[in-house]
Amino acid sequence: MLAGDTIAIQREGRIHGLDARTGATRWVSPLDEPGVLLAADGFLLSSGPSTDENVRRFRITSIDARTGVDLWTIESGFPGDGPWRPHFSLIGVTTRHAVIILPALRTVRAFDLSDGGVSWETSLPGGCEAVTEPNRDVEEEDDRGSANRDVVIVLLRCAERLRLLGLAPNDGRIRWNAPVADRTVPALSFHSGVISLRSRHFITLVSSGGTVLYDRTSSRTCEAECRVEILGDAAFVSRRGGLEEETVVEMVDQRTGRTGWTRVFKNSHPDGLRVVGGRLYMERELPQPLVHRVLDLLDPVTGRSVLTTSDFQLEGMGKYVVAWYGDLFYAVPSEPDEKIVLTALRFTPIQKDRGWGARGGVPVTAWPDACSLLLDGPGTRIGRSAPAELNLPGTVACELRPASGSGATVKVSLVWVHPSPAQAKIAVDDKALLERPGWITSVADQAYFLNNAFSDAVLFRSGSVVVTVEALGDPAMTKQATLAAAETLRAGSREGRP
Numbered sequence: 295m296l297a298g299d300t301i302a303i304q305r306e307g308r309i310h311g312l313d314a315r316t317g318a319t320r321w322v323s324p325l326d327e328p329g330v331l332l333a334a335d336g337f338l339l340s341s342g343p344s345t346d347e348n349v350r351r352f353r354i355t356s357i358d359a360r361t362g363v364d365l366w367t368i369e370s371g372f373p374g375d376g377p378w379r380p381h382f383s384l385i386g387v388t389t390r391h392a393v394i395i396l397p398a399l400r401t402v403r404a405f406d407l408s409d410g411g412v413s414w415e416t417s418l419p420g421g422c423e424a425v426t427e428p429n430r431d432v433e434e435e436d437d438r439g440s441a442n443r444d445v446v447i448v449l450l451r452c453a454e455r456l457r458l459l460g461l462a463p464n465d466g467r468i469r470w471n472a473p474v475a476d477r478t479v480p481a482l483s484f485h486s487g488v489i490s491l492r493s494r495h496f497i498t499l500v501s502s503g504g505t506v507l508y509d510r511t512s513s514r515t516c517e518a519e520c521r522v523e524i525l526g527d528a529a530f531v532s533r534r535g536g537l538e539e540e541t542v543v544e545m546v547d548q549r550t551g552r553t554g555w556t557r558v559f560k561n562s563h564p565d566g567l568r569v570v571g572g573r574l575y576m577e578r579e580l581p582q583p584l585v586h587r588v589l590d591l592l593d594p595v596t597g598r599s600v601l602t603t604s605d606f607q608l609e610g611m612g613k614y615v616v617a618w619y620g621d622l623f624y625a626v627p628s629e630p631d632e633k634i635v636l637t638a639l640r641f642t643p644i645q646k647d648r649g650w651g652a653r654g655g656v657p658v659t660a661w662p663d664a665c666s667l668l669l670d671g672p673g674t675r676i677g678r679s680a681p682a683e684l685n686l687p688g689t690v691a692c693e694l695r696p697a698s699g700s701g702a703t704v705k706v707s708l709v710w711v712h713p714s715p716a717q718a719k720i721a722v723d724d725k726a727l728l729e730r731p732g733w734i735t736s737v738a739d740q741a742y743f744l745n746n747a748f749s750d751a752v753l754f755r756s757g758s759v760v761v762t763v764e765a766l767g768d769p770a771m772t773k774q775a776t777l778a779a780a781e782t783l784r785a786g787s788r789e790g791r792p
Contacts, residue, residue, distance in 0.1 A: 296617040297333035297359035301624050301636060303616045304328060309340070310634055311362045314617075314624065317636035321362030325355060334387045336360065337407040341384050354384055354392060356407045366410030373398075383424075385448065386441030386484075388463035393441045395448060397424045402448060404466060414466035419459070422452040425479055440484045444502040445469065447489055449482055458491070460504050470504030475511070486524035488548065492516050499529055499546065507551045508544075516564075523569045525594050528554065530574060532567035543567060543576060545597060555597040559590075570623070571640075577605060580681055583691050583707035583762065585721075588652050588683065602683040603651030649685025656711050662759060662783065663688030667706045669778035672697045702750075702768035704775045709753065709760040715739070718758045727753065733773060738780045752776045756783040 295302045300320060301312040309323040309331070329342015338357040352370040357363065371379035382403075385393040391404040391413055400418040405411065418424065440447045446461040456474035461467065474480070475498070480491040488507065489500040497520045499508040507529060514534055521532045529546045541562040545554040559566075559578050566577030575589040587605040592598070616636075617624045625637045647658070665677045665688070673696045677689035684690075691707040712718035719740065727742035734741045734752065741754035744762065750772045751764035763779055765771035 295331050295333050296619055297338050298336045300359040301617050302331055302333070302338055302359065303626055303634070304331070305630060305634060309338070309357070311359065312634070312636045314619070317638070319634065323357060323362050323364070325364060332387045333359070334407055335389050339387050339392050339407070356392060356410065365408060368405070368410065385446060388441050388446065389443045391463065393446050395424045400424070402446065402461060402466060416461055416466035416468065418450065419452065419471065422450040422457065425449040425451050425456065440482050440489065442484045442487065444487050447482065458500065460502070472500065472504050474498070475509065485522045485529070488522065488524055488529050490522045492520050497531065497533065499531070501548060505551070507548060508546045519564050521564050521567045523567055523574065525569050525572070525574055528594055530567060532564040534564060539563070541566065543597070545594065554595070557597045584710060586710050601651060604654040647685055649683060652683045654713055656713055658686060660758065661686055661688065661711050662708070662786065664706050664708050665689050665692035667761065667779040667782050668692045668694050668704065669775050702765040702771050704765045704771060705763070706775065706779055707762045709762055712758045712760070715757045718755050718760055722753070722755050722760060725753070737776055754780060756780055759783055
């Protein structure tokens with residue numbers, strides 16, 4: 295999380311503040327169980343449980359992001375406590391304020407992040423109550439509100455109908471009061487000035503001024519999840535499509551509320567939509583037999599794919615992203631016991647050849663032709679070309695069908711060619727296949743049967759190349775074909791070829 299020029303991360307129950315320019319550790323907070331972190335200009339707000347005389351209560355703490363000093367803390371009472379310690383829920387942070395709602399007092403209250411002083415209070419409209427869910431567990435605070443530098447949002451129930459209240463962040467005055475069409479209590483969040491209301495059955499986008507920009511209701515609208523991204527004057531909504539692993543992406547003009555374009559992506563999930571470095575991307579899986587995620591760089595005006603590149607997630611490098619800033623992203627080691635080292639990377643698509651990015655920077659010459667790995671023998675060879683976005687001249691899968699029409703079909707498929715043997719090993723290890731004794735243990739750098747009960751399908755790794763071989767129903771043929779494919783890859787490696 296980025297607050298000013300400080301990256302805040304959580305490790306082993308502590309908040310660590312790192313200099314975003316150098317990666318050096320500035321401070322480690324003494325705060326126990328920091329919970330959820332929110333960032334404002336130069337401040338961090340920690341919200342979570344605290345232990346006071348063996349009683350767990352919900353608390354929020356304001357922290358100076360530059361120094362890590364705790365500036366102030368307030369603790370919530372329980373829903374049944376009296377006005378001397380009222381129960382509250384955190385709505386969010388604005389540029390200078392932490393905003394809470396006190397359901398029993400029907401009041402929204404803002405505290406100055408620097409000193410904890412009350413900056414403003416606003417009473418809820420008559421006949422309306424805040425939609426909150428009293429904490430069953432203070433670690434799962436459900437606030438039913440949100441805030442940013444433009445507006446403070448509160449979800450209300452007024453005479454059994456849901457309404458959305460928009461408050462000015464600087465003084466708390468009521469700017470607008472709008473109805474929510476569905477009776478289901480939605481999840482509420484901000485996206486660069488656009489408010490989204492989501493449940494399994496609907497998604498609605500509302501501007502910070504209270505105008506409904508987008509509204510869709512159906513039985514499965516957000517069943518898998520919906521995602522909203524903002525780029526310039528456009529809002530982009532991804533939702534589940536009509537088929538399994540199908541995602542619909544729509545562009546909505548924030549100025550008019552009109553839908554500019556709609557596009558369907560196969561082998562994808564709504565969560566794959568993202569804006570990074572001022573660019574719009576959609577993540578998807580390449581078609582089988584390849585096992586690899588790619589990102590389509592989309593033209594935000596038309597929705598057309600401009601370029602396909604590899605996913606910028608860093609699991610294979612043992613890192614995870616903790617903050618974004620423009621086209622920079624910051625990552626730290628994934629393992630909690632590793633030393634915290636902050637790495638700043640710049641994500642800029644580079645187009646050396648049309649498929650360079652989609653291949654993850656692996657050159658064309660490193661990719662073997664699947665048909666070249668297939669053992670010699672009588673029958674019909676049928677190859678499957680690589681997807682166009684990889685820009686490969688050869689095949690990624692090849693079958694040898696017996697000439698007699700009887701017997702097993704032998705199939706060799708490329709799973710992926712990785713940038714290095716180490717990254718290929720991580721990918722194979724992640725499959726958690728069981729080791730079995732016998733000839734398979736020495737066939738390649740790594741080799742496993744794909745089904746522990748059968749011996750007619752094999753996955754193996756030779757250097758950076760991961761391959762599957764199968765002759766279903768014929769273990770002897772599978773062994774012969776696997777040995778032939780592995781030897782072809784070894785020979786190519788000795789001669790400087792894939």
